[in-house]
Amino acid sequence: MNIKKIEERFFRVLMFCSTVIIATTLMLIIFSILYKGLPSVSWEMLTSTPKGGFYFGKGGGVLNAIIGSLYLSLGATFLAFLFGLPLALYMNVHLIKHQKLVNGIRFVLDLLWGVPSIVYGAFGFTIMIFFGIRASLLAGIITVTLFIIPIMVRGMDEVLKSVPRGLLESSLSLGSTQAETSYRVYLKQCIPGVITAILLSFGRAIGDAASILFTTGYTDYIPTSLNQPTATLPLAIFFQLSSPIVEVQNRAYASAVILVTIILIISILARVFSSKFHKNKINF
Amino acid sequence: MENPKIAISDLNLFIGKQHILKNINAEIPSKKITVILGPSGCGKTTLLKSLNRLTDLNTDVKVSGSIMIDNEDILTTKRDITDIRKKMGLLAQRPYPLPMNIYNNIAYGLRISGRKNKRFLDKRVEHYLRQVNLWEEVKDRLRDPAAALSIGQQQRLCLARGLAVDPDIILADEPTSALDPISSQTIEEKFIELKNNYTIILVTHILRQARRIADHVIFMYLGEIIEQGPAAQIFENPQEEKTKSYFQGMFY
Numbered sequence: 001m002n003i004k005k006i007e008e009r010f011f012r013v014l015m016f017c018s019t020v021i022i023a024t025t026l027m028l029i030i031f032s033i034l035y036k037g038l039p040s041v042s043w044e045m046l047t048s049t050p051k052g053g054f055y056f057g058k059g060g061g062v063l064n065a066i067i068g069s070l071y072l073s074l075g076a077t078f079l080a081f082l083f084g085l086p087l088a089l090y091m092n093v094h095l096i097k098h099q100k101l102v103n104g105i106r107f108v109l110d111l112l113w114g115v116p117s118i119v120y121g122a123f124g125f126t127i128m129i130f131f132g133i134r135a136s137l138l139a140g141i142i143t144v145t146l147f148i149i150p151i152m153v154r155g156m157d158e159v160l161k162s163v164p165r166g167l168l169e170s171s172l173s174l175g176s177t178q179a180e181t182s183y184r185v186y187l188k189q190c191i192p193g194v195i196t197a198i199l200l201s202f203g204r205a206i207g208d209a210a211s212i213l214f215t216t217g218y219t220d221y222i223p224t225s226l227n228q229p230t231a232t233l234p235l236a237i238f239f240q241l242s243s244p245i246v247e248v249q250n251r252a253y254a255s256a257v258i259l260v261t262i263i264l265i266i267s268i269l270a271r272v273f274s275s276k277f278h279k280n281k282i283n284f
Numbered sequence: 285m286e287n288p289k290i291a292i293s294d295l296n297l298f299i300g301k302q303h304i305l306k307n308i309n310a311e312i313p314s315k316k317i318t319v320i321l322g323p324s325g326c327g328k329t330t331l332l333k334s335l336n337r338l339t340d341l342n343t344d345v346k347v348s349g350s351i352m353i354d355n356e357d358i359l360t361t362k363r364d365i366t367d368i369r370k371k372m373g374l375l376a377q378r379p380y381p382l383p384m385n386i387y388n389n390i391a392y393g394l395r396i397s398g399r400k401n402k403r404f405l406d407k408r409v410e411h412y413l414r415q416v417n418l419w420e421e422v423k424d425r426l427r428d429p430a431a432a433l434s435i436g437q438q439q440r441l442c443l444a445r446g447l448a449v450d451p452d453i454i455l456a457d458e459p460t461s462a463l464d465p466i467s468s469q470t471i472e473e474k475f476i477e478l479k480n481n482y483t484i485i486l487v488t489h490i491l492r493q494a495r496r497i498a499d500h501v502i503f504m505y506l507g508e509i510i511e512q513g514p515a516a517q518i519f520e521n522p523q524e525e526k527t528k529s530y531f532q533g534m535f536y
Contacts, residue, residue: 058516097343169338170442174393175370176448184392189383280383280429 020116039258040250048256050220051145054163054231054240058247062255066237067222069259071137072232073205076144080152080201083145085194088156089182096168106157112150118210120147125214138226140216147211152201159193160186164284189281192274199270203263209234233259289314289453289483290335295349297327297334299342304330306507308349312500317475317484319494319515322504323535328487331504332455335485336372337365348406353453370397372453373381373482375447379438379460381430382445389430392447412444416474436467454478455517456486460493472497491531495519503527 044061051059095102096253124143163186171181209232217229218239233255235265240252288311289291295308304327312318320328333339335351337358350357358368370393374422382389390409399405409426413419418440422433430441439459446454456475460468475484475497488494494501503526511518511527522528 070412096341097345099343161285163342164380166376166378167382169333170374170376170380171382172341173336173369173372173374173455174445176392176396177366180396184396185382207303256525267422280385280431282381282383282431284380 008015010169020147033253033256033260036250037253037255041257045251045254049222054218054220054236055243055248056245058245062258063119063233064220064222064231064237065233065255066258068137068216068230069206069233069262071223072140072144072216072230073202075137075141075154076148077198077202079141079145080205082196083133084152084197084201087189088153088160089186091153091157092163093168093178093182093186094159106154108115109150109154109157113154116210117147117208118213120144121211121214124211125219128215134227135215135217135229136227137216137223137230139234140212140230141226143211143215144205144208147208148201148205152197152203155197155200156190156194157189159197163189165249167282167284172173191277192281195273195277196270199266202266206266207234207259209238213238233262285311285313286311288312289353290485291352293350293352295331295334295351296347297330297339298346300329300344304507305334307330308509310502310509310512312483312485314483315479315481316499317486317497318500318502319498320485320487320502320504321491321494321498322489323530324489326504328504329457331486332457332485335453335455336369336374338374340365343352346425364528370449371426371451372455373443373449373451375439375443375446375454375456375459377458379442381433381436381438381441384430385427386433386441387426389445390448393445397449412448413441415447416440416444417470418444425522434467436463436470439463439467439471440474443471447478452483454482454484456484458488458490460490468493491533503530505530 001228005247041258046061046066047063048061049064050061051057091102091105120143124139124146127133127142128135128139130194167185167189168181171185172178176184212232216232216235218231219229220231221228224231236255237252237259240248240255243249290310292308292310292312295305296303297305308331320331322328330339333418334347335353335358339345340349347359349359352360353368353371356363361368382392384392387409390412391405394405399408410419410423413422414450418437423426423439425432430438433441439462443459454475460471463471472493475486478484479499486497495515500513501515501518501522502512503510503518505526511522511524518527519531522531
């Protein structure tokens with residue numbers, strides 16, 4: 001057997017093994033979550049708040065955490081989108097001739113992306129102390145927004161960056177302003193990618209525990225205003241898994257199943273939406 | 285030249301330290317086809333794009349001199365840049381249809397200049413699609429995405445879209461280089477038809493194409509204009525050595 005064939009075989013085996021290892025690990029994670037959590041997922045779990053305290057009470061469910069997580073991540077994703085989309089478009093349309101500046105912004109965003117979420121949590125906490133805000137839904141939303149903005153902007157930036165210069169020139173030479181080019185041409189061309197970026201950020205927002213540990217607190221109740229502390233699914237897992245009581249532990253596993261299911265639904269929706277908006281995209 | 289549409293004088297353009305356009309002096313006649321000819325990298329595309337100031341989009345670009353279009357210096361004018369660009373339709377090396385359906389590709393330019401009446405738009409869209417011989421091919425699928433058209437059809441759509449904003453000048457940057465021979469021929473025929481109403485500036489490195497349709501020729505080499513004049517004179521009796529050897533195919 002010649003050396004090329006050995007090389008070819010070696011890499012094939014390597015790739016095959018990596019695929020199997022990764023796939024198996026993922027399956028194991030999902031399996032163990034489902035195995036432990038599915039029996040605990042019941043109608044009561046989904047529709048009631050914990051009875052007798054989330055740490056010691058044996059009854060009730062995790063509705064408080066489900067609602068809290070949705071409030072928190074929807075709010076944060078919305079806020080991040082409000083600031084993130086204009087920034088991403090600005091970088092790619094208005095700043096087109098200032099590539100050095102744009103690359104600088106990209107570098108900073110990548111650094112921020114790499115900052116561990118607990119640091120954002122600590123930062124949010126300092127700001128809360130400064131302004132005298134208690135641990136609350138609002139504080140959590142702000143912290144999580146800061147945490148996901150780099151992810152969302154870089155996600156959108158990567159697709160906007162791929163729009164060819166010719167499309168920009170075409171749009172400008174039709175007499176559009178840069179703002180019209182941004183929102184009527186670039187955004188249309190990149191809708192699938194933009195939606196993916198939003199949903200990716202939403203996934204990060206709903207799944208992160210560290211950034212909200214200090215900032216949103218935890219409670220047995222569903223929040224009725226932005227100033228109240230809020231339960232969330234990741235913290236529901238964190239707090240309840242450490243309880244000595246089996247029923248409480250089961251609530252943690254159920255929370256994990258619910259969290260994974262929400263993220264799964266989001267991913268599927270992302271696919272559906274992006275293919276729906278794909279038809280007008282020009283393939284260059 | 286009497287009443288040139290465009291008069292360029294002492295135009296110098298730098299990108300960074302690169303001197304792309306060197307002392308360009310040229311006049312472009314009204315309602316004729318002017319062909320800018322020259323080997324790759326000689327600055328002909330840059331010259332074309334400086335006419336509607338798309339060169340502004342480059343990093344670190346410096347321009348000096350003047351470009352008078354209808355007796356207005358577009359390099360120093362206080363007028364909004366979008367107004368200047370609207371006077372010129374651009375046809376690029378390959379079609380860049382907008383990411384929307386066929387109808388909206390044409391209607392886009394009209395809508396952003398405030399024409400939103402549905403019946404007016406319908407009429408204009410049909411008119412311009414007919415003008416580029418595309419109407420019969422697409423009239424039953426105006427709501428289909430422009431991406432579904434063939435490359436040749438897309439380029440004609442881009443021409444129609446450019447005409448729809450009612451320019452007086454058409455800038456064409458090697459518009460047939462990505463097209464099949466039949467589509468190229470259609471574009472050339474359209475240009476000959478359109479020159480009755482528009483001033484057309486065509487960048488090309490296809491010598492035969494230049495011979496077929498040029499009325500006026502500007503020959504460029506390494507950022508300079510070597511020779512310019514009426515097509516017949518330049519092709520029959522070039523004065524400069526560089527032009528002669530280019531026509532003989534000594535370099536591309």
